[in-house]
Amino acid sequence: MSARVGTSHGPRRQREVRDRARLPAGEALALGALGLRARRVRAALSALGIAIAVAAVVAVLGIAASAQADLLAQLGSQANLLTVASGQTFDGHPTPLPTTAETMVGRIPPVRAVTSVAALTGLTVRRTAAIAAIETGGISVLAAEPSLPATVSASVLRGRFLDAVSAAYPQTVLGYAAARTLGIDVLSATTQVYLGGRYFVVVGILAPVSVAPELDNAALVSFPVAGSLLGLDGGPTRIYLRVDPDQVGQVAAVLPFTAAPDQPEAVEVRRPSDVLLARIAARTAFVGLFLGLSAVALLVAGVGVANIMVISVLERRGEIGLRRALGARRRDVAAQFLLESAMLTTGGGALGVGLGYVATAVAAHLGHYRLSIPAQAPLGGLAAALCVGVLAGVYPAARAARLAPVQALRSL
Amino acid sequence: MRPALELHGVSKVYPPPTAVTALAGVDLAVYPGETVAVTGASGSGKSTMLSLLGTLERPTSGTVRVAGTDTSTLSDSRLSGVRAWHIGFVFQQFFLLEHLTVLDNVATGLLYRGTGAWGRRERAAHALAQVGLAARARHRPSQLSGGERQRAAIARAIVGRPAVVLADEPTGNLDSATGEEIVALLAGLADEETTIMIITHDAGVAGAMRRRIHLRDGRIVADSGALS
Numbered sequence: 261m262s263a264r265v266g267t268s269h270g271p272r273r274q275r276e277v278r279d280r281a282r283l284p285a286g287e288a289l290a291l292g293a294l295g296l297r298a299r300r301v302r303a304a305l306s307a308l309g310i311a312i313a314v315a316a317v318v319a320v321l322g323i324a325a326s327a328q329a330d331l332l333a334q335l336g337s338q339a340n341l342l343t344v345a346s347g348q349t350f351d352g353h354p355t356p357l358p359t360t361a362e363t364m365v366g367r368i369p370p371v372r373a374v375t376s377v378a379a380l381t382g383l384t385v386r387r388t389a390a391i392a393a394i395e396t397g398g399i400s401v402l403a404a405e406p407s408l409p410a411t412v413s414a415s416v417l418r419g420r421f422l423d424a425v426s427a428a429y430p431q432t433v434l435g436y437a438a439a440r441t442l443g444i445d446v447l448s449a450t451t452q453v454y455l456g457g458r459y460f461v462v463v464g465i466l467a468p469v470s471v472a473p474e475l476d477n478a479a480l481v482s483f484p485v486a487g488s489l490l491g492l493d494g495g496p497t498r499i500y501l502r503v504d505p506d507q508v509g510q511v512a513a514v515l516p517f518t519a520a521p522d523q524p525e526a527v528e529v530r531r532p533s534d535v536l537l538a539r540i541a542a543r544t545a546f547v548g549l550f551l552g553l554s555a556v557a558l559l560v561a562g563v564g565v566a567n568i569m570v571i572s573v574l575e576r577r578g579e580i581g582l583r584r585a586l587g588a589r590r591r592d593v594a595a596q597f598l599l600e601s602a603m604l605t606t607g608g609g610a611l612g613v614g615l616g617y618v619a620t621a622v623a624a625h626l627g628h629y630r631l632s633i634p635a636q637a638p639l640g641g642l643a644a645a646l647c648v649g650v651l652a653g654v655y656p657a658a659r660a661a662r663l664a665p666v667q668a669l670r671s672l
Numbered sequence: 673m674r675p676a677l678e679l680h681g682v683s684k685v686y687p688p689p690t691a692v693t694a695l696a697g698v699d700l701a702v703y704p705g706e707t708v709a710v711t712g713a714s715g716s717g718k719s720t721m722l723s724l725l726g727t728l729e730r731p732t733s734g735t736v737r738v739a740g741t742d743t744s745t746l747s748d749s750r751l752s753g754v755r756a757w758h759i760g761f762v763f764q765q766f767f768l769l770e771h772l773t774v775l776d777n778v779a780t781g782l783l784y785r786g787t788g789a790w791g792r793r794e795r796a797a798h799a800l801a802q803v804g805l806a807a808r809a810r811h812r813p814s815q816l817s818g819g820e821r822q823r824a825a826i827a828r829a830i831v832g833r834p835a836v837v838l839a840d841e842p843t844g845n846l847d848s849a850t851g852e853e854i855v856a857l858l859a860g861l862a863d864e865e866t867t868i869m870i871i872t873h874d875a876g877v878a879g880a881m882r883r884r885i886h887l888r889d890g891r892i893v894a895d896s897g898a899l900s
Contacts, residue, residue, distance in 0.1 A: 275786040275787070275788060276785050276786050276787055277786065278757060279741075279750075279753045279754065279757050279758075280750075280753045280756075280757075280786075281749065281752035281753040281755070281756040281784045281785070282784070282785070282786035283783065283784055283786070284786055287783060287789075294771065294772070297771060298769075298770070298771035578765070578767055579767070579769060581767070582761075582763075582767040582769075583780075583784075584728070584752070584755075585726065585728060585755060585759075585761045586755065586756065586761075586780060586781055586783065586784055586828075587752050587753065587755045587756020587757070587783075587784035587785065588752060588783075588784050589748070589749045589752040589784075590748060590749070590752075591749070592752075592784065664729075665728040665729075666723045666728045666729050669728070669763065669767075
């Protein structure tokens with residue numbers, strides 16, 4: 261009964277087994293695709309529901325990842341930055357650290373780089389002397405060392421940073437926000453600001469410094485100029501240091517005693533990357549909620565697909581009866597409808613991944629983020645779509661398989 | 673000679689609420705090469721007999737043999753195998769799939785044997801030529817006339833060279849002239865391997881078959897007799 265019989269047609273391997281019904285997997289897939297092609301509009305509309313839900317999943321994950329990407333990149337390179345700041349007096353002015361503090365901190369073995377700034381109080385920075393002194397714009401004046409950009413990984417947006425010339429002449433470098441406040445965008449040889457009662461040439465503008473936001477709103481001058489022209493007479497008010505990444509904790513523990521042996525309790529040690537962590541948390545706070553909403557959308561779309569498949573089974577009773585008469589087994593009929601449903605939602609899922617990429621790219625462009633979509637987003641989206649398709653197809657497929665052939669054939 | 677189809681004491685009682693006895697202890701043997709017409713009034717059990725012979729339903733009691741195989745012990749999946757290999761169906765409503773070409777509709781007759789796509793199409797083209805429809809291979813069913821559709825359906829039934837072709841009112845949706853052509857075509861398909869059995873209430877159709885069986889209330893009341 262079960263002897264193999266050659267088909268004698270074409271070069272294909274013998275697949276027929278006499279008296280046995282069989283449907284190769286490839287043929288079953290083709291049947292599923294055929295069912296979808298036969299009802300294009302309906303298939304496209306129900307796939308669209310899945311596509312929108314999957315697009316939402318991909319976009320939520322993609323936008324969150326893109327929003328984090330730049331911060332995470334900074335976090336990686338900024339985690340070993342520490343700051344030492346002095347306390348403040350009762351009137352809010354920072355009290356200087358000992359003048360020896362920077363040297364002492366630089367001697368801690370795991371410290372790789374160190375630089376300091378000193379706040380100059382009571383000075384205003386204005387575009388010209390004609391502007392009222394009360395309009396300070398909230399810009400502070402800091403004395404800084406040439407090593408500052410390298411230590412805090414700040415980049416110079418325009419012009420250059422303070423150099424040897426700046427040590428002898430009234431030159432200043434503006435923080436990003438300070439430059440915007442003063443309305444300075446392009447630098448020329450004559451770009452000046454009125455700083456502490458005299459004009460300073462603006463030689464550079466810094467890009468935003470996420471780990472040291474206090475620099476963004478400052479006008480930086482060199483220590484010698486601050487001493488000679490602006491009356492700086494104390495030590496630094498803040499020290500920035502880069503530490504061996506493995507020993508950040510240990511260094512932080514000894515910093516107060518090293519920087520200010522007399523008053524260690526008045527010293528504040530900070531790890532600015534904590535600020536980045538907080539920002540990342542803020543930007544991704546609603547990801548869970550939106551993902552949940554996307555999942556609900558996917559569920560609703562899945563119910564829609566199940567509904568369409570049930571209707572399809574009812575409409576195609578004749579076809580089901582015919583296929584049973586031609587030798588289809590229950591499982592062949594079930595496979596046909598299950599595959600149809602799975603292909604429908606997977607197709608929708610693929611479309612959704614594409615839409616999600618587009619949405620993420622648009623959002624990243626508008627938000628000035630770097631486009632970054634985690635691999636889990638498209639893969640997860642497709643897997644979710646496939647699962648929904650299988651779940652939505654199980655009941656209709658079972659109904660189709662259970663249909664008695666005679667009943668199915670008489671239904672027309 | 674071994675019968676192509678055999679019924680032994682076959683009864684079919686439908687479950688409540690109808691509880692109709694559609695067949696009551698029918699014995700029948702049909703031999704290869706026969707052309708048989710089954711006639712009878714509505715409700716006489718014709719369609720039930722066709723369903724039982726076609727293994728689309730199981731009898732309440734008795735045994736059904738198709739091409740020598742006792743179908744009563746076979747699983748549902750093995751019954752599908754019997755249909756795929758030994759039985760071809762022709763229906764009153766044609767049951768052609770509109771989204772396939774005529775050629776692919778005919779090729780579907782071999783789909784559940786596991787035949788490859790090339791082999792299916794090759795044999796389908798041959799079957800279409802047999803029913804005189806070779807020129808229509810690339811058309812859609814809706815582009816065919818009623819008679820041509822039934823020819824395509826007949827090609828699908830014979831594409832696998834089954835032992836038995838069971839036709840349920842094959843002329844029911846056709847005008848009489850076309851119906852006669854179809855019956856002549858069916859009758860001409862019978863050979864030493866293939867048996868043709870037509871269910872009809874049309875005396876003209878029945879007259880074209882060599883053997884005529886008349887059913888009443890689930891019993892055979894007249895049988896013009898087997899060839900052998």
